[in-house]
Amino acid sequence: MTLVVGLIFLLTAVFLILPVVTTVLMAFDSRDYLGPFPPQGLSLQWFDKLWDEQYLWAGFYTSLIVASAATLISSIVGTLAAVAMSRMTGAARDVLSSLFLSPLIVPGVIIGFALLMLFSALGIGSPLTRLIAGHLVITIPYSIRMALIGLLGVKSSLREAALSLGANEIQAFLTINFPLAKSSIAAGAVFAFAFSLDDLAISLFLSDFNTFTLPVALVGLLRSSFDLTIAAAAVGLMGVTLILLLVLDRTVGLDRVVGLSVDKA
């Protein structure tokens, strides 16, 4: 029994981690073409090429702007909604909560396609505004959910105590509820940022030739030239992931992320 579980564990670990390790090793390949694994020598040439790859950098800057804006807006909007929901009865809250989480089961391609039709019908929005609006659809659910979990963890007696001592609603929120729910709200922001940064399906519909996000640029490269500049870019993106992970661990602790962030049921 234990042996079988151990074997499954080992094989799964290899299956999930081996591709990442392979990519890191190949990024340092000294051959100037994509040859068979393993690399014959090491060099930094692909990182030099990455440095000059204006197409990817342009995408990266756009992605940073879009992800930051979407995260900021969805954290504020999501927290406000979560405050209202935290004061509702269980049944009403459940209905609203599944409604607000519903964008997560709609395939990204459909959201992108439908938004494109809306924006062209109304004839509004620069590409940047369109991208930010599109990303809000997938970031707000995470912000609401995480903020709600945080706010529900605050005892209502604490707020009532503040109110009975003469604080008004806003003061009570700012001095009691918000500080206690802060780490969950921050975790929601990390999720929002990460998923915005990684979105391809929605961005593909809302980008144009001048304004495109990093995944749109990456997928363009993947489909045109499957070379190792992408491996170098992958190493860079692993660094970004590591930073997000450390932020998440510092704010809520990764242990608490288990079962609470991804469990939609």
Next chain:
Amino acid sequence: MKADKNQGILLLPAGALFIFLLALPLVLAGVESFREFTPGRIGSVGGAPLTLASYAELLHPVYIQYFALTYALSFISSIVAILVAFPIAYYISRRSTPTVRKGVIFITVGLLFLSHLVRIYAIELTFGSTGMFAPLLTALGISMNSREYIYFMIVAGLLQYSIPMSMLILIGTIQNLNPRLLEASQSLGTSAFRSHVNITIPLCVRGIVSVFLVSMTMGISAFAIPWILGRGRVLFVSNLIYSRFNEVANFPSGAAISVIMIILCVVMIYIVSRVATLADRS
């Protein structure tokens, strides 16, 4: 009364964005799906006559195959993910030391946060024609250009997400179980394996069902995975919608496929949750 009014104001921004950016576009797509399409134009003409043509077209076997393939490969990856993730999650939440647990969770969350294009590229580098397994596969006489191998690559791509996701959800579920129940069963003489089948698994039905639904919805909406790993020879429904927009500019058809896809998704979630509730009660 005052509190209710305040709550309305707090919900207003999120509600307005939800209606404007999700509900309204989906309704527009629904309307568009009934419009008549004139080849050569971008989208339908405003006020074009209404027709069921875009839906009728989908009854063609070619289109049904796209749907069947999308569901079949997503189903395989969801089942494999549960079979693999359940024992690991059980081991992590019950037997492992805090350090191992922390390490596994760090790596799992990290894998989910890593750019999905990076993971797809990594799969191609590892299992593709320049990968480390290529010599072995060639020696075994397995063609890496066959349709079956492309299916394998796509399922491998889907599993890169469904396994870590399933692990995290199931670790959460198993942590909430009372370990005494299992001990009781074993102390009454039942074997470890049978005890798990009789006690642990039935108590985890909700968790397993939500894992299945999350993996299925993720698989069905997969876009980049089949687009890149399918090498243009295997496409999912998502890719079909994109090509309707990108290649032929037939918006009504793309909209009709989207409507069918959402309906199928909702029906699937409804049926699976019903079955789960019934199983939970019995």
